[in-house]
Every structure is written in structure tokens, then in C-alpha cells.
Amino acid sequence: MAHAIAPELIARFAALVGDRYAITDTHEIEPYQRERRDLYRGRAPLVLRPGSVAEVSAILALASETGTAVVPQGGNTGLVGGQIAHDGEIVLSLSRLNAIRSVDPDNDTMTVEAGVVLDDIHKAADSADRLFPLSLGSEGSCQIGGNLSTNAGGTAVLAYGNTRDLVLGLEVVLADGRVWNGLRSLRKDNTGYDLKDLFVGAEGTLGIVTAAVLKLFPKPREMATAFAAVASPAAALALFATARAKAGTQLTACEILPRVGLDFVLRHAEGSRDPMAEPHPWYVLLELSSPLKGADVDAMMQAILEDAFEAGTVRDAAVAASVAQAEAFWQIRLMLSEVQRKEGGSIKNDVSVPVGMVPEMLERGITTVSAMIPGVRPVPFGHIGDGNLHFNFSQPEDMARDDFMAQWGAVTDAIDDIVLALNGSISAEHGIGFMKRNLMEHIKDPVELEMMRAIKATLDPKGILNPGKVV
Amino acid sequence: MAHAIAPELIARFAALVGDRYAITDTHEIEPYQRERRDLYRGRAPLVLRPGSVAEVSAILALASETGTAVVPQGGNTGLVGGQIAHDGEIVLSLSRLNAIRSVDPDNDTMTVEAGVVLDDIHKAADSADRLFPLSLGSEGSCQIGGNLSTNAGGTAVLAYGNTRDLVLGLEVVLADGRVWNGLRSLRKDNTGYDLKDLFVGAEGTLGIVTAAVLKLFPKPREMATAFAAVASPAAALALFATARAKAGTQLTACEILPRVGLDFVLRHAEGSRDPMAEPHPWYVLLELSSPLKGADVDAMMQAILEDAFEAGTVRDAAVAASVAQAEAFWQIRLMLSEVQRKEGGSIKNDVSVPVGMVPEMLERGITTVSAMIPGVRPVPFGHIGDGNLHFNFSQPEDMARDDFMAQWGAVTDAIDDIVLALNGSISAEHGIGFMKRNLMEHIKDPVELEMMRAIKATLDPKGILNPGKVV
Numbered sequence: 001m002a003h004a005i006a007p008e009l010i011a012r013f014a015a016l017v018g019d020r021y022a023i024t025d026t027h028e029i030e031p032y033q034r035e036r037r038d039l040y041r042g043r044a045p046l047v048l049r050p051g052s053v054a055e056v057s058a059i060l061a062l063a064s065e066t067g068t069a070v071v072p073q074g075g076n077t078g079l080v081g082g083q084i085a086h087d088g089e090i091v092l093s094l095s096r097l098n099a100i101r102s103v104d105p106d107n108d109t110m111t112v113e114a115g116v117v118l119d120d121i122h123k124a125a126d127s128a129d130r131l132f133p134l135s136l137g138s139e140g141s142c143q144i145g146g147n148l149s150t151n152a153g154g155t156a157v158l159a160y161g162n163t164r165d166l167v168l169g170l171e172v173v174l175a176d177g178r179v180w181n182g183l184r185s186l187r188k189d190n191t192g193y194d195l196k197d198l199f200v201g202a203e204g205t206l207g208i209v210t211a212a213v214l215k216l217f218p219k220p221r222e223m224a225t226a227f228a229a230v231a232s233p234a235a236a237l238a239l240f241a242t243a244r245a246k247a248g249t250q251l252t253a254c255e256i257l258p259r260v261g262l263d264f265v266l267r268h269a270e271g272s273r274d275p276m277a278e279p280h281p282w283y284v285l286l287e288l289s290s291p292l293k294g295a296d297v298d299a300m301m302q303a304i305l306e307d308a309f310e311a312g313t314v315r316d317a318a319v320a321a322s323v324a325q326a327e328a329f330w331q332i333r334l335m336l337s338e339v340q341r342k343e344g345g346s347i348k349n350d351v352s353v354p355v356g357m358v359p360e361m362l363e364r365g366i367t368t369v370s371a372m373i374p375g376v377r378p379v380p381f382g383h384i385g386d387g388n389l390h391f392n393f394s395q396p397e398d399m400a401r402d403d404f405m406a407q408w409g410a411v412t413d414a415i416d417d418i419v420l421a422l423n424g425s426i427s428a429e430h431g432i433g434f435m436k437r438n439l440m441e442h443i444k445d446p447v448e449l450e451m452m453r454a455i456k457a458t459l460d461p462k463g464i465l466n467p468g469k470v471v
Numbered sequence: 472m473a474h475a476i477a478p479e480l481i482a483r484f485a486a487l488v489g490d491r492y493a494i495t496d497t498h499e500i501e502p503y504q505r506e507r508r509d510l511y512r513g514r515a516p517l518v519l520r521p522g523s524v525a526e527v528s529a530i531l532a533l534a535s536e537t538g539t540a541v542v543p544q545g546g547n548t549g550l551v552g553g554q555i556a557h558d559g560e561i562v563l564s565l566s567r568l569n570a571i572r573s574v575d576p577d578n579d580t581m582t583v584e585a586g587v588v589l590d591d592i593h594k595a596a597d598s599a600d601r602l603f604p605l606s607l608g609s610e611g612s613c614q615i616g617g618n619l620s621t622n623a624g625g626t627a628v629l630a631y632g633n634t635r636d637l638v639l640g641l642e643v644v645l646a647d648g649r650v651w652n653g654l655r656s657l658r659k660d661n662t663g664y665d666l667k668d669l670f671v672g673a674e675g676t677l678g679i680v681t682a683a684v685l686k687l688f689p690k691p692r693e694m695a696t697a698f699a700a701v702a703s704p705a706a707a708l709a710l711f712a713t714a715r716a717k718a719g720t721q722l723t724a725c726e727i728l729p730r731v732g733l734d735f736v737l738r739h740a741e742g743s744r745d746p747m748a749e750p751h752p753w754y755v756l757l758e759l760s761s762p763l764k765g766a767d768v769d770a771m772m773q774a775i776l777e778d779a780f781e782a783g784t785v786r787d788a789a790v791a792a793s794v795a796q797a798e799a800f801w802q803i804r805l806m807l808s809e810v811q812r813k814e815g816g817s818i819k820n821d822v823s824v825p826v827g828m829v830p831e832m833l834e835r836g837i838t839t840v841s842a843m844i845p846g847v848r849p850v851p852f853g854h855i856g857d858g859n860l861h862f863n864f865s866q867p868e869d870m871a872r873d874d875f876m877a878q879w880g881a882v883t884d885a886i887d888d889i890v891l892a893l894n895g896s897i898s899a900e901h902g903i904g905f906m907k908r909n910l911m912e913h914i915k916d917p918v919e920l921e922m923m924r925a926i927k928a929t930l931d932p933k934g935i936l937n938p939g940k941v942v
Contacts, residue, residue, distance in 0.1 A: 106712070106827025107858070151661050159720075162659060165636065180918045187857040188633060188823045189896035190622050190672055191903055191914060192941055193923050197668035201661055218719045241577070248689045248762040249630075249720045291719040292771055300763055352659045356577025386658040387578070425660035432662055443662060447651045451930070452664050458929045459922070470663055 005045050005088070009066060013048060013090065016058045021049040021096070032091050035084055036077060036138075040434065044071070044085035051096045053171065053179060053210045059092060060208065060464075061177030069467050072204040074146030075117065077138040079350075080433030082150065082203045082469050089467065094145045097210055103128045108216040109168060109185045114145025114209050121214070130216035133160035137337060145209050151201035153429035155333075158385040159252040159289070160217065164200045169213035172199050175206075175460040185213045198455065203431050204466040206459045218291035220252070224301040225287050225326035228308070228317040229280035233359040233384075236284045238313045240355075240385050243286055243304045250300070253287035254385035255333050260394075261379050264339040265332050275318040275329060284384070285333050287326075336381050337390075343377070345395040345404040349415045352388040353424035362389070364418045369393055369411055373404070388428040391415055416443075432470045440471065476516050476559070480537060484519060484561065487529045492520040492567070503562050506555055507548060507609075511905065515542070515556035522567045524642065524650060524681045530563060531679065531935075532648030540938050543675040545617030546588065548609040550821075551904030553621065553674045553940050560938065565616045568681055574599045579687040580639060580656045585616025585680050592685070601687035604631040608808060616680050622672035624900035626804075629856040630723040630760070631688065635671045640684035643670050646677075646931040656684045669926065674902050675937040677930045689762035691723070695772040696758050696797035699779070699788040700751030704830040704855075707755045709784045711826075711856050714757055714775045721771070724758035725856035726804050731865075732850050735810040736803050746789040746800060755855070756804050758797075807852050808861075814848070816866040816875040818882045822890045823859040823899035833860070835889045840864055840882055844875070859899040862886055887914075903941045911942065 014022030023029050024046055033042030050056045063070050069089035076083055085091050098115040105128045112121060118139040125132040136142060136154040146152075148170070152163045160166065169184035182196055199207050230236045236256045243251050259281050265272050286304070288297045301319055308314040320326035340346045353361045366378045375396030382389040393411060395404035416426045416439070426443055427436055440449060452471045456463075485493030494500050495517055504513035521527045534541050540560035547554055556562050569586040576599045583592060589610040596603040604627040607613060613623070619641070623634045631637065640655035653667055670678050701707045707727045714722050730752050736743050757775070759768040772790055779785040791797035811817045824832045837849045846867030853860040864882060866875035887897045887910070897914055898907055911920060923942045927934075 104825065104827060106708070107825040108715075109825070151665075153659050153661075157659065161636075164665070165632075174918070174922075178918050178921075180922065181916055182919065184894065184896075185825045186823050186894075186896050186899070187826070188624050188628065188854075188859045188899040190624075190900060191896055191898050191907075192911065192919070193677070193926060194622075194635070194668045194672055195919065195922055195926075197665045201665055206664070218716045237577070244579075245689045246763045292717045292774065294774075295771070296767075300766070303763065303765075352657050354575065354578040354580070354656045355658070356575060383659075388659045423655065423657075425655075425657050425662055427662050428657070428659040429661060436662075440663065445652055447645070447649050448653065448663070448666065450649075451645075451651065451666055454929045455664060455666075455926065458925045 005068065009068065010046055012062060013046060013059065016062065017048050017050050017055050021051065023047040032073060032076065032093065033084070035081065037079065040081040040084045040086065042084040042086065042091070043088050044091040045088060047091040047093055049093045049096050053173065056092070056173045056208060056210055057177045057179050060173050060175060063090070063464050064176045064462055067462055067464065069464050071466050072149070072208045074114065074143035075138065075141045077142040078146060078150060078433060079430045080435040082431055082433030082466070083146065084434065086434055086468060092208065094143065094210070100124050101211065104185065105130060107185055110214045110216055111183060111211060112144055112214060113211045114143060116144050118142050118144060118147060125216050128216070129219060131219045132214060132216055134163055134166055137334065144212065148200050148209050148212055149202065149204050150431045153388065155253055155255065155383065157383060158254055159249045164197060166215050167196065167200060167212050168215060170196050170199055170209055171211035172207040172209055175462065175465050183211060183213050203433060203470050205456060205470045206465065220289035220291055221293040222290045222295045222297045223287060223326065224297040225320040225329050226301055226305065226317055227275045227329045228284045228286060228305065229276055229315045230282045230284055230313065231315060232282060233362045235313050236282055236384055237356070237358055238311065239284050239308050242307050242313065244385065246304050247288055247300055250288050250290055250297070252289040253285060255285040255382060256384040257283050257333060257336060257381040258379060260377055261336050261381050262332060264343055265335045268339040268342045269331070269335045272332065276316050278316070280315055285329055340379060340392060340394055343394045345401040347393045347405070347408050347411045349391040349412055350428050350430045351391050351415060351419045351424055351426055352386065352428035353419060353422045355385070355387040357422045357424065358384055358387055358389065361418060361422055361424065365391055365415050368414050368418065372410065372414065373407060375399065434469055437469060476539065480539065481517050483533060484517060484530065487533065488519050488521050488526050492522065494518040494520070503544060503547065503564065504555070506552065508550065511552040511555045511557065513555040513557065513562070514559050515562040516559060518562040518564055520564045520567050524644065527563070527644045527679060527681055528648045528650050531644050531646060534561070534935050535647045535933055538933055538935065540935050542937050543620070543679045545585065545614035546609065546612045548613040549617060549621060549904060550901045551906040553902055553904030553937070554617070555905065557905055557939060563679065565614065565681070571595050572682065575656065576601060578656055581685045581687055582654060582682060583615055583685060584682045585614060587615050589613050589615060589618060596687050599687070600690060602690045603685060603687055605634055605637055608805065615683065619671050619680050619683055620673065620675050621902045624859065626724055626726065626854065628854060629725055630720045635668060637686050638667065638671060638683050639686060641667050641670055641680055642682035643678040643680050646933065646936050654682060654684050674904060674941050676927060676941045677936065691760035691762055692764040693761045693766045693768045694758060694797065695768040696791040696800050697772055697776065697788055698746045698800045699755045699757060699776065700747055700786045701753045701755055701784065702786060703753060704833045706784050707753055707855055708827070708829055709782065710755050710779050713778050713784065715856065717775050718759055718771055721759050721761055721768070723760040724756060726756040726853060727855040728754050728804060728807060728852040729850060731848055732807050732852050733803060735814055736806045739810040739813045740802070740806045743803065747787050749787070751786055756800055811850060811863060811865055814865045816872040818864045818879050820862040820883055820886045821899050821901045822862050822886060822895055822897055823857065824890060824893045824895035826856070826858040828893045828895065829855055829858055829860065832889060832893055832895065836862055836886050839885050839889065843881065843885065844878060846870065905940055908940060
């Protein structure tokens with residue numbers, strides 16, 4: 001059961017947003033309590049759905065006055081339990097703050113509220129003949145406030161950066177209800193401390209992001225997509241290096257997947273087919289883009305692949321001859337999470353290392369976990385160009401799912417140790433949230449942790465913002 | 472005279488670095504007291520030149536214990552007095568921490584100490600067949616620690632970002648001497664708060680940066696440079712929009728200058744010549760780059776200019792036919808600061824606005840200041856693609872220099888008001904330092920200023936780090 005909040009206090013909070021937007025009914029609260037992997041179940045006595053920044057401000061002022069803990073929630077697609085009320089906190093849903101306040105094509109910026117769904121931002125950018133590049137599996141339901149608060153990554157980081165790199169300004173409601181208007185839309189501004197980047201990636205523990213100024217980019221007019229077979233992660237890395245050297249930021253994606261991943265897709269995804277005649281141990285998906293109509297990105301792709309063939313890096317390659325074929329290559333990559341679910345239990349790691357260390361991380365991780373669980377099926381895939389892999393393991397075919405999943409902690413610990421030994425990160429994209437909070441003492445040097453705690457105490461002295469998360 | 476620091480305390484500090492690196496002699500101290508524009512003169516009783524991070528740590532531990540104020544200094548090229556001891560503080564010079572600790576071409580990173588001169592970083596990157604893109608007028612003497620602490624901009628921001636965007640990790644000595652090792656070299660790491668970006672641009676008021684992990688990029692193999700004549704800032708902006716839409720991040724520079732700037736160069740810079748047969752009111756320097764050997768950037772430039780001619784945006788254009796010609800075009804742009812000095816007094820503003828607002832800012836600024844000082848010669852130039860101009864004014868030809876320079880405050884106030892009305896920044900590149908600290912109350916909303924002060928108090932509770940700067 002949720003911590004009791006006195007009915008009269010619930011009534012005070014409800015009065016701030018109107019009864020219609022103050023949810024206490026067990027059934028209606030349910031969607032805010034469950035997250036997509038079903039790893040956690042929330043216990044919130046109250047969900048508030050404010051319709052304005054002023055209402056968010058009033059809620060936090062009252063929360064601060066009464067010492068009431070608040071968990072901000074966007075599209076509820078987070079993977080580390082950061083958006084869940086674990087201990088009876090109030091859930092503050094930002095989904096009604098969903099206006100696109102303005103689009104400025106001259107400045108290549110857009111000002112949006114926290115509750116706008118990522119796909120709606122894509123559409124608005126497209127209408128202005130621009131690109132907003134952030135791209136994630138959950139883009140149909142995740143909200144930009146959550147993307148900002150978790151510094152979301154995705155498949156376009158290589159050329160465009162993480163969410164942090166895509167934002168110029170923020171509006172934030174602070175723990176005591178004060179509103180910081182930092183909605184600047186400047187490319188250069190050296191007037192004091194960079195507060196914006198404190199809130200980006202803080203997972204709602206330092207303030208609640210209510211709006212942001214996002215960067216827009218020219219739309220790609222020409223694209224080339226290739227699916228290449230390589231012998232090993234080291235060969236995949238060599239192919240990445242060649243592509244990066246030749247294409248620079250026109251290399252807009254470089255993703256690796258193992259044969260078993262393709263096997264899973266072929267087995268479970270209707271209409272999928274192997275782009276190659278023969279099986280190969282590893283594959284790399286390469287994408288090049290140019291905003292210039294008529295730019296010969298195919299020639300650039302050819303130059304990359306020719307070099308790679310000559311160097312013996314690539315064993316086979318298919319270049320998409322049509323948009324449909326490019327989409328089919330991408331589908332293989334994008335189906336990987338889903339098809340793993342159909343192969344039984346899956347233990348997931350979201351890790352990064354310096355790019356050159358990826359092969360060593362893979363070799364050590366696969367060897368270690370294979371020794372722990374004979375027959376385990378490693379399915380590491382993802383953003384090799386960023387040094388970031390989803391280093392997942394599917395259960396052995398002949399093992400009970402529960403027995404395998406009971407190894408979650410042991411496997412993630414083993415992978416984390418390898419990653420840390422290579423100066424990597426145990427959470428490259430997904431954040432710390434609730435899931436990894438207990439690891440912070442282990443992974444951070446004490447000075448860094450002390451600074452984080454000091455900043456938390458400074459900006460949220462009563463500890464009401466998403467308590468029990470991150471620090 | 473400098474504040475008195477007791478001789479025995481000076482001796483304690485000197486013992487930490489050795490007498491040879493503890494400077495108290497008036498004559499030897501002089502170079503650390505003067506800055507390049509001669510606007511300020513320092514008053515430091517002691518300059519310390521530590522040779523290791525441990526020595527920096529020991530100095531700050533002692534400074535913290537004794538409440539002694541410390542001003543960090545790099546290449547002493549700052550333009551807002553941030554690196555000067557205004558009130559008898561100790562100057563802590565980072566110049567002996569000048570090792571390039573490592574270069575990692577696989578990861579496209581380099582780890583350098585704070586005292587490395589920017590040009591030496593360029594050379595080391597070049598030796599590894601990579602580019603470090605930060606490029607400034609003072610690159611032959613400025614140090615990366617200063618670049619980081621001021622979040623330096625320069626001419627490559629359009630494609631590569633400010634210094635903030637070029638750093639992955641930092642090593643910082645905190646006010647009490649603790650050393651934070653945040654030297655990560657990861658493209659993705661979502662484990663807690665982004666502390667790095669607090670120190671970048673904090674001008675040494677929150678901690679002293681001693682080392683950094685920098686991003687490297689593929690070297691450009693093909694470049695195209697054009698010098699285009701346009702009728703107005705609005706036309707320059709339209710040309711930028713066309714170039715950006717077609718070239719994306721391959722547009723590596725877009726700089727504007729007025730006719731009077733070219734006149735100054737032709738008058739004072741030996742060997743310079745007008746790229747056009749006829750005079751025009753404004754000029755735009757465009758540069759395209761590609762890392763792909765053989766990439767047809769000339770065709771891309773032609774496509775941009777043809778579109779611009781058709782739209783009536785461009786009146787004339789010269790595309791460099793050789794490297795020498797490209798350098799000659801760049802020389803016109805790079806000589807602008809120097810030649811202004813030869814035309815008498817110059818009042819300088821380093822401002823930015825949303826890119827689409829540049830024409831309005833220029834029109835209002837030129838009209839306002841021309842009414843204040845009849846005959847004044849506006850020389851606004853710079854990074855139109857970033858919305859950042861050096862909005863300078865040269866004195867009327869028939870005015871006494873001192874009379875003109877006495878108007879500095881009135882002119883910068885007038886420009887600042889226009890910039891703020893357009894939601895711009897009064898310090899786009901150069902920082903706040905000592906020069907603009909008194910403006911902070913005027914330009915920042917109270918909530919932002921309160922947050923900055925709270926963070927300053929948290930990280931530097933005794934106020935010993937570069938006091939009197941920024942906040």
C-alpha cells in the first residue's frame with residue numbers, strides 16, 4: 001500500500017489542478033504505476049495532471065511546504081524505474097503540457113512543452129522542412145520532457161549527439177515552485193554557469209522540465225544504406241573507422257548485430273529476409289545522409305565499401321537500391337528488442353566503452369557469461385560508433401526462464417565489472433533511476449558523488465523531487 | 472598596491488611548488504598582470520607555477536585553509552579581465568601543466584593538460600591524422616584550460632560547436648584541494664549529473680580545470696571557399712540559409728563583414744586586395760569541407776551560389792581557385808581586429824541573437840549609435856551563422872581617441888539593450904569575467920542568479936576561487 005497522504009492534503013493538491021485532473025481511483029491510476037518491462041509496480045496515492053506551468057509551480061510550492069514527495073512522469077517509457085512512485089509519492093504527469101509553442105526555421109529552433117510526444121516533434125519539424133534527429137524505439141509514446149530528463153540517446157547520436165546536444169534552452173520548475181525561464185535560443189551565450197545541462201539527464205531529481213528550445217537541422221535529401229557482413233567486432237570497428245574517416249558527420253548511423261540477432265529476426269518477424277546469400281558471424285548497418293538534393297552518397301558508400309573490401313574488413317555487403325530495401329535493413333536492426341522477447345528470458349545491459357575497446361568488451365563479456373551459464377546466447381547489438389552496445393543475453397534454449405532470470409544480478413555485475421575495468425559506463429543511455437541507484441557508490445569516485453549530493457541538497461533541500469533515484 | 476599576504480604565508484605557498492616557480496619579483500610578475508587590451512592591470516603579490524596536479528591540489532588546500540584568494544591563469548589572452556588579480560589575489564598559472572597525456576585515434580579523443588597551447592593541440596591532432604576544430608585568433612598563445620574555462624567559440628562553431636561541445640571529460644581541482652577525476656572518454660554516459668558542463672565556462676570560479684579529454688574529428692580533405700557580395704545583412708542571412716540547407720554540417724564557416732572592414736584591410740594589410748571589381752556594402756565568407764578525398768565540394772558551392780544568384784541574394788561571388796586564394800579570403804576576415812586598431816579607438820561588443828534577428832540587431836544598433844556619435848564607423852563582423860557578431864564601432868575620423876573611448880559605457884549599454892530586447896546575449900564568446908560582472912543583475916532573471924550563487928556557495932564555500940568574477 002502507498003504511504004498515507006492525509007485526505008485533506010490530497011484535496012489541497014487536487015484543488016490546484018481541478019478534480020478532473022487529480023486521479024485517485026485505483027483503476028485509473030493503474031497505467032501510471034506500470035512500466036513497460038513490468039519490472040516495477042508503482043504505489044502512488046495520487047496522480048496530478050497539471051495543464052499549465054503555473055499549476056506545476058503551485059503543486060511544487062505545496063509539495064515543498066508540506067514535505068510531499070513528487071515523481072515526474074512523461075510517456076512512462078523509461079527502462080530503469082525512474083518514473084515510478086516506489087514509495088507512495090505523488091505522480092506528476094506532464095502529458096497535458098503538450099503545446100508546440102513556436103517553430104523558428106530561420107533560427108533552426110522549436111520551443112516545445114515537456115509533454116509533447118517525440119513523434120509529434122518529428123512531424124512539426126517536418127512541416128517546417130527541418131529534421132529533429134532524436135530517434136528512439138519508443139518515439140511514438142515517449143515525451144520530450146522524459147527524453148530531456150534522461151538525456152536520451154538512440155540511433156542518431158553518431159552524427160547529431162545525445163538529447164543534451166539537441167537543446168538550447170529550458171524552462172524548469174524548481175523544488176520550491178519557483179520557475180526558471182531559461183528558454184534561450186542562442187547558439188552562443190557565455191554569461192554565467194551552464195545550468196541547463198544540470199537538469200538534462202538529472203531524471204527529475206533537481207527540477208521539473210516544463211519546456212525546451214530544441215535545435216532543428218536540414219532535412220536529409222539523399223541517403224545511402226548498406227548492410228555489411230564482417231568476421232568479428234574488430235572488423236566492424238575497422239569498417240566504422242573507414243566510414244567515419246571518409247564521411248565525417250554524413251555517417252548518420254553505424255550499428256552492429258550478431259548472426260544470432262538476425263536469426264531471431266528471420267524466425268519471428270514476418271516478411272523478413274537475410275540480405276546475404278551466406279550466413280556471417282556479424283553485421284554492420286551503415287547509413288550516409290546528405291541534405292543536398294543530388295549529392296552522390298552512393299558513390300561515398302561505394303568508396304567506403306571498396307576500401308573495406310580491399311583491407312579485408314568486409315566479407316559481403318548489400319547496398320539498398322530503394323527506400324523499401326533500406327527500410328528492410330533498418331527493420332532487422334529495429335526488431336532486435338522485440339524478437340528477443342520471443343526467445344525466452346533476456347538479461348539486458350546498456351553499456352558503453354571508449355570506441356576502440358568495444359571488441360575487448362565483447363570478447364571478455366561473452367567469455368565470462370558463457371562460462372557462468374553454459375548455452376547462453378549472447379545478443380549484443382547497437383551503436384558501435386558511439387561505443388554503446390545493448391549487451392543482452394538470451395537464455396539457453398533448454399533452460400527454464402525463471403532459472404535464467406534469477407541470474408540477472410550476477411550477469412549484470414559481471415558485465416559491469418568488465419565495462420568499468422575498460423573505463424566504460426554501466427548506463428550509457430537509460431540512466432540510473434531506481435534500478436542502478438545502489439551501484440552509484442561502486443561506480444563513482446567519492447569526490448564526484450559528494451559533488452552530486454551537494455548539488456542535490458542545494459537545489460532540492462527537502463528532498464521532495466523523485467527521492468530514491470540517481471543519488 | 473596588492474593586499475598584503477603575510478611573508479610567512481607566501482613562504483608556505485612557495486614551498487609547495489619550489490622557489491623557482493613562486494614568483495614575487497615585481498619585474499617577473501609583470502607579464503601575469505597585464506592583459507592584451509591593456510584595460511586592466513593586475514595586483515598580485517605572488518604567482519605560483521605548479522608542475523603537477525598534486526601541487527595544484529596542495530595550493531588550493533592551503534588557500535582554503537587560510538582563506539587566500541586564487542586567480543587561475545592560462546595563456547592570459549582573455550578579453551574580459553577574468554584572468555587578472557584585481558584585488559591582490561595569488562595568480563595560479565597552469566602553463567607548466569602542458570603534457571599531452573595521450574592520443575587515441577580509435578576513439579577520436581585526446582587527453583591534454585590545461586596548460587597546453589591550442590596550436591600544439593592542433594599539431595598533435597594533425598600528427599594522428601585528425602582535426603581538433605577549435606580555432607581562435609589567439610590560438611598561438613591561448614591554453615586549452617582557458618578555452619575550457621571560458622567555453623571559447625571561434626570560427627568553427629557552426630559545424631563543430633563551442634568548446635563545451637568538444638570535451639568529453641575533465642579533471643578538476645576543487646576549492647578545498649580535492650581532485651575530481653572526471654577524465655572519461657565516452658560518447659554516452661548517463662550515470663548521474665553532468666558536472667563537467669558546470670566547470671566549462673565557469674571562468675575558474677567553481678574549480679580549476681587541470682586536464683581534459685577532447686574530441687577529435689576526421690581531417691577535411693577537400694575544401695571550397697567563396698567570398699560573396701551581398702546588399703544587406705538580410706541578404707547575407709538568406710545566403711546562409713541556402714548554404715545551411717544544402718550543405719548541413721559541411722558548411723564549416725559563414726562569416727559576415729561590412730565594406731568598411733574590407734576598406735580597413737585594404738588600407739593597412741600589406742598585399743591584400745579586393746576579391747571583387749566593384750565595391751559592395753556587405754560580404755559573406757563561405758567555407759565547405761569534406762573528409763572524403765575527391766568529394767566535389769566545388770559543385771556543392773556552385774549549387775549554393777547558383778540558387779543565391781537566382782534568388783537575387785548574391786550580387787557577385789569569387790570562388791577560390793587555389794589554397795592561396797582561399798587563404799587570401801580568410802586573411803581579410805582574420806585581419807579585421809588588427810586593422811581596426813590602426814583606425815583609432817574601437818568600442819567592442821561580443822553579442823549574439825537568434826540567427827533570424829541578426830539584421831534587425833544590426834539595423835537598430837547602427838542607427839542608435841550613429842545618432843549618439845555622428846560620424847562613427849560601425850564595423851560589425853563575425854559568425855552570422857551562429858547569430859554572433861563582434862559589433863564593433865571605430866571612432867569618427869575627426870574625433871579625439873580619448874573622447875570617443877569615453878563613450879564605451881554608453882555605446883555598450885545601448886547595444887546591450889537592443890540585444891536583450893531581441894532575447895540575445897551580451898557576451899556570446901568572451902564570458903563575463905570582471906568586465907561584465909556588474910551587468911549580471913541586469914541581464915539574468917533573479918531565479919537564475921540565485922541558482923548560480925547557490926552553486927557557487929556549494930562548490931566554493933569560502934569564496935577563494937577567482938572572487939569578483941562572474942557572480
